[in-house]
Amino acid sequence: MTGSPDVDDALRTAFEGEWARVVATLIRVTGDWDVAEEAAAGAFERAATTWARDGVPRNPGAWLTTSARNLALDRLRRRGVERGKVQEWLTMEAFEGRMRGPDDPADIVGARAAEPDWDDRLRLVFTCAHPALPMDARVALTLRAVGGLETGEIARAFFVPEATMAQRIVRAKRRIRDTGIPYRVPPPEQWAARLDGVLATLYLIANEGYLASSGDRLQRLDLAAEAIRLARLVVGLVPDDSEARALLAMLLLQHARSSVRADASGDLVPLDEQDRSSWDAAEIAEGLALLEASGPGSTTERGPYRLQAEIQAEHARAETPAETDWAAIAARYDELATLGHSPFVELSRAIAHGFAEGPRVALAALTELEASGSLRGYHLLPAAQADFLRRAGDASAAAARYREAIALAPTDPERRYLERRLANLTGA
Known part of the structure; x- marks a missing residue:
């Protein structure tokens, strides 16, 4: 950190809001996972020095995007990529308007024919969930690229040694490169083959947000919010899939308690000591509605996310701990x-x-x-x-x-x- 609380706070906020956005866009533009991660990390390193000296810029996200773009450009040039091709890839037009796709599920469904309008992070999740990759590698790679988690944090989430996890991530990137797995949201007929991996990934991202695997914070609310945002987009793609709906319901019901899971000092407040009147009523209502309402043609199997959502619903319905x-x-x-x-x-x-x-x-x-x-x-x-x-x-x-x-x-x-x-x- 920089030693300046204001700059450190700005860097943390920027990392939480911009890391996945910058990495996902760089991967789309360059097609190179390592260049994307190295350039994004380098941009944050530059920010720590520059912001401490010159002050936090008015638009930190734009500053980081420009810095990451320039670093990616330098790395590609050093690799001998043709100058004109590099400039074509990394014009700012490739970034502007592409950092986010539509948030409304209806807009997402309507965007199927217009591939460039997809959300870059949703592309990234589906790419990581390709069936050619082992399930553990799919999830680990997404936690690294979308969540910005360090390899050690991911290893702890999987309960494996850090060296083992590092090898999994390297092998997954290599397989994506060597087999030419496309960086895109697949056509509808391929969604079913990817869905289990996508849902598992969002579930583990949310878990890391709900209970951080290391550090000085109990929760990483940025990851929890990102998991919910992406889960909404997935439900927009497959609105009749009961497990996708159940996962979103579970995440909402869990997130409804986030504001009172930690006290003013950031310390854990257990469920039976939380002020339930401060739980987010809107998120609870939405989560319960997702469980209770059956859309046209929806399936009714009780899969793992449905069962976990029902568990969260029992907690949400109890007005006091004794009523659980x-x-x-x-x-x-x-x-x-x-x-x-x-x-x-x-x-x-x-x-x-x-x-x-x-x-x-x-x-x-x-x-x-x-x-x-x-x-x-x-x-x-x-x-x-x-x-x-x-x-x-x-x-x-x-x-x-x-x-x-x-x-x-x-x-x-x-x-x-x-x-x-x-x-x-x-x-x-």
Whole structure:
């Protein structure tokens, strides 16, 4: 950072608002992922120095776009690309009016025949979701390009070593280049083959926004908002797909709580302590409507996003923590567990059954999950054990688990929250 709070804030805001926009446009214009990412990163590095010296420009996004364009131009020239071709690619006309596509789903559907009007970030998501790429590579590459996440952050989201994730991203970029995967939103007949990857990508982008994998912030609301924006566009493309609608519903219902998930210091406020009157009523209403209304010809299968949206809906409908229907939530997690093994689902399932049936039920399930080793090193497992041990009256064992969770916590807000829980328990 620059040492100037105003400049640092401007850089953070600009990164959240402009990174994906600049990278996606550079990829479209140059066709080179590495040049796009290097030029965008270089533009932000220049901004840190220049803005600290000259002040933050009136239009930071335009400044960054111009800087990234010039850096991309330099890199392509050094690679020996013909000068005239480079200038043709990187004229400002290629950028102006292309940084955003239509936001309204109706406009998106109407834009099918006019490929240049597509949103560059939507193009990027569909390119990353190409079926020629392994699913984990699709999601990781999109988190890098659209979310601006560092490789280490993506690795933590996937629970794999950073070196492994770096190799996946490099291989995915190479395959896109070598197989000539086009950078575009595919024609409608190909959407079904891409949809699972697109939805999985948006889901993980939103997860990183909802609970950051590292750093000094609990949430990255820019990523959560971007996931919602892109999910709206996808629903506009496939309005009769129940899972696309359910994903958007889930994201809205989850995002409705974002303003009160952290206190004034940025620290975690758990669900049962949140001011529910401050939840976003409009987002809740829209999310519930997406679940409850069936469009013409819509499918009704209860897939993973539908079930998770129904879980979020149970929380949204409860006016107080005591009114939460934990039995219904536990039943949804039971159903979700039948769709495929996920240790994260099993963790949430154990917690839900604990609230529905008592702490001993949760602790038995959590002990079994711990023995499997599938969540070794994941802080929320000992955190959940600590909470249910506290509720069961075993303060000593709870304190030990809190200390374990504190040592593993990846973000400062979560660590401070767990430290407060431990202090309240021990009186320290």
